[in-house]
Amino acid sequence: MSKAIHQALRASWWLASRPRGPRCRDLGLSNAGLENRVFYRSAHSRATEYLQMHDPDLTDSQRTVREAVAKICSDFPDEYWAKQEESKKFPTQLYDALAKDGWLGICMPSKYGGSELGISEAAIMMQTISESGGGMTAASSVHMNIFGLEPVVKFGSEEQREKYLVPLIAGKERACFGVTEPNTGLDTLRLQTRAVRDGDDYLVTGSKIWISTAQNAQKILLLARTTPLEEVTKPSQGLSLFYTDLDPKVVEITEIPKMGRAAVDTNMLFYNDWRIPASDRIGAENEGFKMIMHGMNAERILIGAEALGLGYAALRRAAVYAGERTVFGRSIGKNQAIQHPLADSWMQLEAARLMIYQAAKMYDQGYQAGEYANAGKYLAAEAAFRACERAVMCHGGMGYAKEYHVERYLREVFIPRLAPVSREMICNYIGERVLGLPKSY
Incomplete structure (x- = not known):
């Protein structure tokens, strides 16, 4: 510490x-x-x-x-x-x-x-x-x-933990997360990146998409298929996890122009016969999927908390502006058409916040199911989106101006609605795991 x-x-x-x-x-x-x-x-x-x-x-x-x-x-x-x-x-x-x-x-x-x-x-x-x-x-x-x-942390060897965690924690190395692919999206079990053992190395061929910070990262946590899909009993088998150097001389990294968050790059990765040392594989071969899944609930909680922060920032700016802006001889904050939507957003954000931190508390206590983490992320993203939208509308025409920052908030708040899992997939999870309904996709 x-x-x-x-x-x-x-x-x-x-x-x-x-x-x-x-x-x-x-x-x-x-x-x-x-x-x-x-x-x-x-x-x-x-x-x-x-x-x-x-x-x-x-x-x-x-x-x-x-x-x-x-x-x-x-x-x-x-x-x-x-x-x-x-x-x-x-x-x-x-x-x-x-x-x-x-x-x-x-x-x-x-x-x-x-x-x-x-x-x-x-x-x-x-x-x-x-x-x-x-x-x-x-x-x-x-x-x-x-x-x-x-x-x-959970599955690496002591040598790997010492080698990889120390520089990351010290801020001397940055890492990115390489799972999503162009042709599979959320269907992770059918990803097409192939890693073939070649002596002390693996030869890796494929592509990844929506890889944040790849332009600035020295390392990548990469999921690849080491046993073909047709040779495994279950699709979750045959995937392996690697934590390795991200060398732009070997991996083609192409930035994706996007709506917001321009300061943090998002990228497409292409690689062909990328040689990765077998010593960079985390845990046993073909067991990478369960390792990746280990942190999914935590990621949803953190993304939800980040969405909350953006929603509160937008609400703060909207409330201050509504209190200061005078039109027709009175503060616009006196108008219920302005005041009530902002009050509603505060309640929505607070409700989502309580869900997020309940999910975090349960996670820290060892609870492993994902309904609260998923629901918290869903509610936080939706409440934050509504707060950011209302902040822009509260500012009127000036909400469209970069000077007041709320337009930037609105552009960025789409991210937690889309990633790391869509609203629809969360509803699928709740429908199946909580309500006992049949699989719908």
């Missing part, structure tokens, strides 16, 4: 164990201090505050993470993110700042430099990063570090 995170959490543990209520007088607190704590326990915070800290359901550990990460994010305002998008430059400054204080290893084992905290703390970190105004751009720049290498 980094020194910065350790000190922050020590402070939170002291806060958690200290006397509460009137007994605070025994600690020498002033009446003002006591009154502030009473107020803190009984009053809600305003959604117009910058990264407010007063959600009453947060644990002391979550609140400490939020405060520490918010402090870093305060150096990267909306103007910074607008500039990064315009220049299409990867946000290395934020990445380095988070790495410096050890946040890139928040869920990783302390043995390798991580902080060994839970998904509950990681989710609040990612929500905070997004909510600061960085949105999906900021979140995506570090997303892979947070839980992407969980298959290496």
